Amino acid sequence: MAGSEGRTEQPQGGESGPGRRQFLRTLSGAFLGIWALGGAGALAAYMRAPEEDHSSTDRIVRIGKLDELRIGEARLVRHGVSPFFVIRTGSESVIALSAVCTHVRCILDYDHERRGLVCPCHDGRFDLNGNVVSGPPPRALPTYEVSTRAGEVFVRV
Amino acid sequence: MSTLPKAAPATSRWDRAIDWVDDRVNLSELFSFLTHFGLIYTPIDTKRPLRDVLHQVRTTPLESYARWPHILGLLTALLFGLEAVSGILLAFYYQPTTLSAYDSTRSIVRDVMLGWLVHHVHMWGSYLLCGVVLVRMLRLFWDGLYKAPREILWFSAVGLAWLVIQLDFTGLLLPWDVKSYWAAQRGLEIVWSLPIVGPLFSTLVGGRTMSEDVLNRFYVLHIIVLPLMYLGFVYLTFATMRRVGLSRIAGAVPKLTTFRRHVSDLIVITLLLFAGLVTLATLMPYQFHGAADPYQTPKGTLPPWYMLAPYALFQLPIPRWIPGLGLLAVALALPFLPAIVKGAGERLDEKRLRMAGLGVFGLWLVLSVLGALVDRK
Numbered sequence: 001m002a003g004s005e006g007r008t009e010q011p012q013g014g015e016s017g018p019g020r021r022q023f024l025r026t027l028s029g030a031f032l033g034i035w036a037l038g039g040a041g042a043l044a045a046y047m048r049a050p051e052e053d054h055s056s057t058d059r060i061v062r063i064g065k066l067d068e069l070r071i072g073e074a075r076l077v078r079h080g081v082s083p084f085f086v087i088r089t090g091s092e093s094v095i096a097l098s099a100v101c102t103h104v105r106c107i108l109d110y111d112h113e114r115r116g117l118v119c120p121c122h123d124g125r126f127d128l129n130g131n132v133v134s135g136p137p138p139r140a141l142p143t144y145e146v147s148t149r150a151g152e153v154f155v156r157v
Numbered sequence: 158m159s160t161l162p163k164a165a166p167a168t169s170r171w172d173r174a175i176d177w178v179d180d181r182v183n184l185s186e187l188f189s190f191l192t193h194f195g196l197i198y199t200p201i202d203t204k205r206p207l208r209d210v211l212h213q214v215r216t217t218p219l220e221s222y223a224r225w226p227h228i229l230g231l232l233t234a235l236l237f238g239l240e241a242v243s244g245i246l247l248a249f250y251y252q253p254t255t256l257s258a259y260d261s262t263r264s265i266v267r268d269v270m271l272g273w274l275v276h277h278v279h280m281w282g283s284y285l286l287c288g289v290v291l292v293r294m295l296r297l298f299w300d301g302l303y304k305a306p307r308e309i310l311w312f313s314a315v316g317l318a319w320l321v322i323q324l325d326f327t328g329l330l331l332p333w334d335v336k337s338y339w340a341a342q343r344g345l346e347i348v349w350s351l352p353i354v355g356p357l358f359s360t361l362v363g364g365r366t367m368s369e370d371v372l373n374r375f376y377v378l379h380i381i382v383l384p385l386m387y388l389g390f391v392y393l394t395f396a397t398m399r400r401v402g403l404s405r406i407a408g409a410v411p412k413l414t415t416f417r418r419h420v421s422d423l424i425v426i427t428l429l430l431f432a433g434l435v436t437l438a439t440l441m442p443y444q445f446h447g448a449a450d451p452y453q454t455p456k457g458t459l460p461p462w463y464m465l466a467p468y469a470l471f472q473l474p475i476p477r478w479i480p481g482l483g484l485l486a487v488a489l490a491l492p493f494l495p496a497i498v499k500g501a502g503e504r505l506d507e508k509r510l511r512m513a514g515l516g517v518f519g520l521w522l523v524l525s526v527l528g529a530l531v532d533r534k
């Protein structure tokens with residue numbers, strides 16, 4: 001619209017007319033552009049859902065009494081979108097590793113006999129260090145730090 | 158203006174009522190809405206009174222699109238209408254929260270009077286719609302209907318196909334059934350593998366993994382955002398048709414029908430379609446498998462069928478972004494097919510292009526079958 005108007009009208013203000021008009025047009029374009037960018041930014045910021053496990057208290061998960069976990073037993077901790085296994089491997093040693101297969105995010109099962117994790121989807125297998133033993137998973141499982149205080153097990157996720 | 162036929166002067170109450178309203182609101186303009194969304198496509202002058210316009214529409218013979226192969230386009234609009242109506246009905250009871258999505262869907266099917274019918278018709282309608290947009294794209298491609306001046310028609314056919322897939326994908330999750338949950342989770346993984354688009358999309362839907370956020374946003378996309386976009390493309394389709402006319406085989410004479418015949422055809426087709434959907438819904442209802450448990454993956458879940466091909470590639474020991482990039486390239490190339498063909502000029506004759514298209518389609522089918530076999534062990 002503005003373009004055709006500029007062409008049909010005769011510039012009235014002498015020699016500075018077309019230049020000034022062009023300048024104003026660029027300025028308004030830039031102005032609107034900045035507004036559009038700002039709007040897009042605000043929209044994107046709004047659309048970004050707040051992370052669920054953000055607060056620091058959430059980062060340490062209390063699992064329960066050490067005594068309640070039998071040696072060789074694994075417990076699936078239903079922790080938000082990143083569930084993990086807590087496995088007691090010896091009388092004092094407890095490990096924690098992600099229960100989400102790195103292939104297409106199926107939830108792993110604990111294989112008691114082979115002491116590893118096995119995926120129900122495409123039979124991917126992991127050892128207790130999280131390394132891929134066989135199958136399609138492309139990456140090792142993340143492992144989490146476990147601490148025991150006063151007979152209680154905590155996992156830092 | 159004066160050459161256009163005028164309606165007879167108002168005699169009945171009904172005519173007078175129309176005239177009364179027409180003097181106060183521009184009814185012709187409202188009526189032209191129907192022309193935008195396909196009921197008729199006789200060009201009308203919205204400045205004239207409605208009864209004149211109707212008279213003109215009724216007496217102008219037109220080339221009906223309620224026939225093969227134009228019916229494919231009609232079905233994309235009609236089925237959408239049926240989906241919209243059944244979808245609105247479902248929304249009266251459905252609750253998009255992780256706790257009650259499954260139960261509310263169950264209760265629509267089990268407890269609400271005729272709820273099962275509405276739900277299953279909605280489901281079967283979506284299957285048919287997927288099939289129709291796919292076949293329509295194939296036929297437009299096969300008959301070369303992406304060439305000038307039909308580029309925009311092709312563009313909106315591709316747009317409609319993408320939208321149907323997204324509608325199906327977002328709708329799939331809503332029952333929060335075990336199968337649908339894990340199928341959608343697989344789908345999200347595939348979307349995530351698309352370079353740039355993947356992360357953008359997961360920002361839009363609230364994450365890479367399923368959660369309350371994702372469910373709610375899928376719902377909003379499914380019932381508001383995507384349908385509005387779909388309507389936009391339906392409009393665009395009929396708008397191109399009003400400008401460039403229906404496609405026809407080279408040299409064929411257009412077959413004209415009366416408006417009355419056209420409308421009765423439309424009604425018959427709608428009724429048949431509805432009857433077909435009801436039959437399918439009754440014979441093959443939706444199977445519930447239990448509420449989804451995000452912490453337990455059932456064996457043998459597949460991603461939705463249109464994602465089986467990239468899913469097959471996911472089983473290969475190559476980085477994810479490679480199939481992702483391939484998918485994105487196809488997705489972006491498809492709407493710009495007319496430009497690509499034009500750019501290639503003489504090197505691409507019709508036959509070769511058709512064969513190439515058929516080859517791509519065949520490859521896609523093979524990959525899809527492979528993808529379907531992945532989880533079957």
Ligand code: FES
Binds near residue numbers: 101104105123135136
């Ligand atoms: S999802 Fe675990 S192996 Fe495929």
